[in-house]
Amino acid sequence: MLTDELVRRAAISYGVCVRPVLSRVTDTVTGESRTVPIPCGATRAAVCPSCAERARRLRMQQCREGWHLAAEPPVLEPSPDDAPEGDDGDQGDDDDGIDDARRVRSTRRREDVPDLPRLPISAHTVGRVFESPDGKTYRPSMFLTLTMPSYGRVTSEGVPADPASYDYRRAGLDAMHFPKLVDRFWQNLRRATGFNVQYFAAVEPQRRLAPHLHAAVRGAIPRALLRQVVAATYHQVWWPSCEFPVYSGNRLPVWDEKQGGYVDAGGWLLPTWDEALDDLDSDTDAEPVHVLRFGRQVDMQGILAGTPQADRAVGYLTKYLTKSISDPMGDDDYQPSPARRAHVDRLAAEVRWLPCSPTCANWLRYGTQPKNARPGLEPGRCTSKAHDRDHLGLGGRRVLVSRRWTGKTLTEHRADRAAVVRAALAEAGVEMDEHDQYSTTATGPDGRPRYVWEPVRFDRDADRPSYARIIGHAIDRRRRWREQYEQAKQATRPPPGDVSATAPASPEGNPPCPPT
Template sequence: MVLGPALSDELVRGAAVLVGACVRPVLSRVTDTTTGDVRTVTIACGATREVICPSCADRARRLRMQQCREGWHLDTEPELDDPDASESDDEAPADDNEDDATERRVRSTRRREDVPDLPRLPVSGHTVGRTFEAPDGKTYRPSMFLTLTMPSYGRVTDEGVPVDPARYDYRRAALDAMHFPKLVDRFWQNLRRATGYNVQYFAAVEPQRRLAPHLHAAIRGAIPRKLIKQVAAATYHQVWWPGIDYSHHYRAGRPAWDEEQGGYVEDGGWMLPTWDEAMDYVDNGDGLDVGEEPEPVHVLRFGVQVDLQGILAGTPAADRRVGYLTKYLTKSIAEPLDIDDPHRISAARRAHIDRLAEEVRWLPCSPTCANWLRYGTQPKNARPGMEPGRCPSKAHDRDHLGLGGRRVLVSRKWTGKTLTEHRADRAAVVRAVLAEAGIEMDDHDQFSATATAPDGKARYVWTPVRPVDPDAPSYVWAVAKSIEQRRRWREQYDAAKQATGPPSGDVSATDPSSPEGTPPCPTT
């Protein structure tokens, strides 16, 4: 493919998006130590956000769609060859008295009195849902689609902005967003205990119009609606931290590191309490009246809105829900979900985003967050150079608005496969189509890092190409190379399908929202 020198970066980027090629390919220089040949190759960036690379983000979304669809209605138990190697997002269940520090502190496991009790059954190992028999003898194995929301922080308009920003509880909204993943983990733990089986799920975390997080989840198997709503109402998460009262934070200046004392000191030279000292103060109830029990700094609960839908395998409703689950994975949390032009955001909505972003910037996200210095406590594992408002966690970014965790949550036994294995499955379908048509595809393993030369050493040496290197190719050259590669794969794949017809399991046909689309890259 030849591109003239007059082509601009924007024009080349647009052409790459049209053919599904990566718009910001990573360049590497590969040296063949046997022949001495040196060539520059392009590798897809693998971004998951559309604003960074629309093509790679769309492929990542389609991969998640395949993962969701494959595990939702399984009728046999998936097998994990190596459970420790799973790329699952499902974390080990936490006990009710677990806090966010590295060392576990022993606290009462008694449930709060302001939440209902739950049934607690021994959890069996099976993950497949029950079957139901209709009067005509036909059997069904339904699954469910669940939506969980957070409570209200104040009245909002149809646009999702507060009616009265001064009375909107931004602090609670920010803390809920920061600890939302822990509340979700607690929900799955409680649901498994209440149902007595190992409930499996594929869930996506998304922002509502008001920017509060909510959860969409595909659940394998059918669970009584009353029980799920009961579990949602009884699920909570307590944050046992030192106080984060605004009346005590350092509004001007900040504590400084004292090398001699090995910690941060206030203006008067007194060292701030360490994290362990501050947590001892919380656990011992220092400053409380006699008989008064320590309280967590924050308690998370779900809102009253719980939406449940029964879904049958192979129905249009199942396909629509898979698309709905993955619809916004390429968007950031703060990005508007219902318009194409971000400049059309109203002033009120922009102010709402700014206010929430300011809140999450200064609140601590974890025991090691530098923002603890703002509230008179040294972060856990404090070190020199920490500065409030500059914690590297993405939870503080405007694009995340407190949601620093994963956007996709998948239980360990959803399919029994890692995301890498799902990617390999998609590539295998393409290879099978080409092989059946007798089309010889590129040898993508020809530069393998594991290939060895006759002397037993690595044959191919990979060296990253930096944009500042004097001999680095231009952006136009790199994207043109990416376009050429993608077009070649597309032409080969189309020719193979023309010759043999779309096979069973054709990956481009598994996405109902895609009119064919582009084939998955055999190497990604």
């Protein structure tokens, strides 16, 4: 008898989602009803290895396609349904404002960082072409790695040699505000180079669990200038003090409906977020609560299109996208040591209680009402994923892509992969399954939607199909698609020595699923 675990392993080997979302679709014309599995779309291998690997390979295609462009890509218009990842704009002054809407501090740069050249930014995004003495031309790009500074000496396993002296608070704050530092770096780099630098970047944890950035950068930039920009990039956090908690345990502030805010045990109303910032503005000697900088370790490599080095860099850049932040090295058989578990526990405890944003409930611990305070807030229970053990402060996206990297959305890249399969099958004369037979846009004779979709509730639907049956059908379908695709590739493959025939391009890994 096939157990659910055996079926799950078979699904992973065929690239089938192991935890699909089930929907029941009913044909209003024939009255036929069937259960349809929809892939969960998870990006973590611990949740669904098949969907996570599919998402990683899609990112590999996106990275590879935009890295070495020789022509300007189209301008990607923002869409509410498929907005591009990352930041691609100018955030304004060199020194951050307390409140982006109306509070702006001095634009004077810090005295402890070097000045940067500031050039008008041109619109071009394609890198320069270089010519060698023998007449060959090259259009190199770059692979860049940025790291954070040290918080204390660590062992080869990535755990602190002396946990008591390791600066966990600074490590937690750096992780929480790391995306802002990265945004500032791209702004400074564009201003210093004078062109619209484009990038595909992945935020990953080092062995010591500090975040670092791998980035494919289009075009070549002088290494000395890159190091200068890294050294001159910083981000200041102008917040009320959050170094020492004022309330803890059972002494937490509570919501008072009459006063419209949170009060302490003595009935005193805590200062609002705006009042706390007003006090900060009035203090001429005030310092930012935290300042982020990159570490000294910077790696820069020149990359040429079509080389094995370029392929290796794409794979390395996306290598850990399916792993969690707290377990970047782990797999099913990995067992962390007690010292490493203690290191993760200590960092997770730190980020749980640190405020992650002006609206974070943790501000109540420090005697300040969060921005837009409302009833029900409780320190330690902020809903931001930055506080989760799996993220360890990194609440933003793991993949950052500039708006003019390829001029395509991720949905369009996914459609490109499916189009490759369709083209190969069509050229080989293989008839594809009718994948849009349950389309939500199909209408019946009365002009109303022909197919009605409704979710299957596992806790209520007694007639739901078994897990093995649903996944088994999906495996059979995927196996049939794979066989058809392999036959199509064999049929269209040029004979040995025939360079005139052109075989269809093959996507990496399993063929993508045509849309349902």
